[in-house]
Amino acid sequence: MRAVDEPGPATRLGTFGDQLVRPFLLLFAIGGTVVWWRAVLWPGVALPVFVVAGASAIVALFPLRRLPLGWLVTLLSVAMLSGSVLVPLTEQTTSGPFFAYLAAGAAGSRLASRKAAAGIAVTGAVLAAVLTAVIAALDPDAGPWPWWLALTVALPVYIGIAQRERNAALALVERGRIAREIHDVLGHSLSGIALQLDMSDALRESGRAEQADAAVRKARALAVGSMAETRRAVHALRQGALPLGESLRALAADVTISGSARHIGAEVAHTVLRTAQEAVTNAAKHAPGAAVSVRLACRADVVRLTVHNGPAAEQRGDLATGTGLGLVGMRERAALHGGTLEAGPDGAGWTVELELPR
Known part of the structure; x- marks a missing residue:
């Protein structure tokens, strides 16, 4: 007792x-x-x-x-x-x-x-x-x-x-939400860091020291990005999330919202926001300097998020190329709520499209 x-x-x-x-x-x-x-x-x-x-x-x-x-x-x-x-x-x-x-x-x-x-x-x-x-x-x-x-x-x-x-x-729901935040913020980044470090060891053993150093730099870039994401997540958990529209506009300069986002459920809104964050972060990593647009269409039965970035405007060798785990995480989160996520090249750029039932 x-x-x-x-x-x-x-x-x-x-x-x-x-x-x-x-x-x-x-x-x-x-x-x-x-x-x-x-x-x-x-x-x-x-x-x-x-x-x-x-x-x-x-x-x-x-x-x-x-x-x-x-x-x-x-x-x-x-x-x-x-x-x-x-x-x-x-x-x-x-x-x-x-x-x-x-x-x-x-x-x-x-x-x-x-x-x-x-x-x-x-x-x-x-x-x-x-x-x-x-x-x-x-x-x-x-x-x-x-x-x-x-x-x-x-x-x-x-x-x-x-x-x-x-x-x-309700406490279990809250713990589950925090667990998903930790998984989203740290899980993929730590996996990527581990893979880069393993690659560095393998390259160094084969005498490819320059490429091994590049892998270490990529691991460091992942760690830095992960720390920034962790700080944002902790701040959100402490202060509470902003309305979905305001949160999306804080991610990118080019944001368009059609329909009303006021009555979107909390879990759907959270999934939309986390997907947008991941997509914008990936654009900054893989296409630095590229223009990024965020489109949110709120219909009676579905919510559709589209994040598009153009080609890179600058070349940065110190940025991590990524492991693809972030994309896997986005698909898992979409499937959890009965939705779909598509991501791939769109001309010279890249497009991520999320669709969730309301």
């Missing part, structure tokens, strides 16, 4: 209940109970229980990242049991039973073990039902809930579990 991992940026919307709704409901429970305190049964008994329930519920709102699991379970158990005791005592205040409901939801969202969360919630619900039945027998005029209605205080545990699992799923 373990505590729930803290959600990353992609899960912030999933924690809306923790950030706003749950504190509001807790404030309503505390304030309402105080306002309607005259309706509380057995105030001498209810007061210390109310203090414990309120204090434990407030503490449970905090992240408590460093709190040991045993202490967290104890805290949630205290919040649930004290809230359950308040159910029959504060039923006429309307807000008092919220303590038990909030504790059950917190157990479901804070504990990764369904068994532990459900155990805390069910124990509290049984306690609330038993005390409700006892108070009804001792004071029939008090008019508490029917004992079976008190069992409903356990139900929010399932809402908490659903929220936790959603956050976990």
Whole structure:
């Protein structure tokens, strides 16, 4: 049994209940109970229980990242049991039973073990039902809930579990996105560097020292380009991506967008951007100084990206010739989203065309 991992940026919307709704409901429970305190049964008994329930519920709102699991379970158990005791005592205040409901939801969202969360919630619900039945027998005029209605205080545990699992799923999506970024930025470049260095060793052993030095220079150029790409990727992960149109215009001076790119899905937009980055980078490597144009056509059912570069305007011997792995990566990313990618010579230049379903 373990505590729930803290959600990353992609899960912030999933924690809306923790950030706003749950504190509001807790404030309503505390304030309402105080306002309607005259309706509380057995105030001498209810007061210390109310203090414990309120204090434990407030503490449970905090992240408590460093709190040991045993202490967290104890805290949630205290919040649930004290809230359950308040159910029959504060039923006429309307807000008092919220303590038990909030504790059950917190157990479901804070504990990764369904068994532990459900155990805390069910124990509290049984306690609330038993005390409700006892108070009804001792004071029939008090008019508490029917004992079976008190069992409903356990139900929010399932809402908490659903929220936790959603956050976990979003965290996996976020990790997958970061993994793809690392793969795109480093995987192909490192493979290319390794191939160039292996080639350098082979050339040096055969006595072709000049060509071996050229291979080392190509490996260095790949490393430099990889570091620049890594910095851009880290910046994007920290700051968040710009709208697709702005991101494309940051890559090249000649960018044309037809149709609306505002409602393109995040994964499709990311694939378009990464393909454009790779194509523009390849143009700079293989055709330095060439004019590069980027065309994005957004239709009702498909998105088509076309990146074209003309012939090289200058000859640079220190640039890496590449390994073809970047093109493989672009095709893999397109296929992952049900699209196609074509790349090849176009007259004296080179054209990359990506088509993805919307």
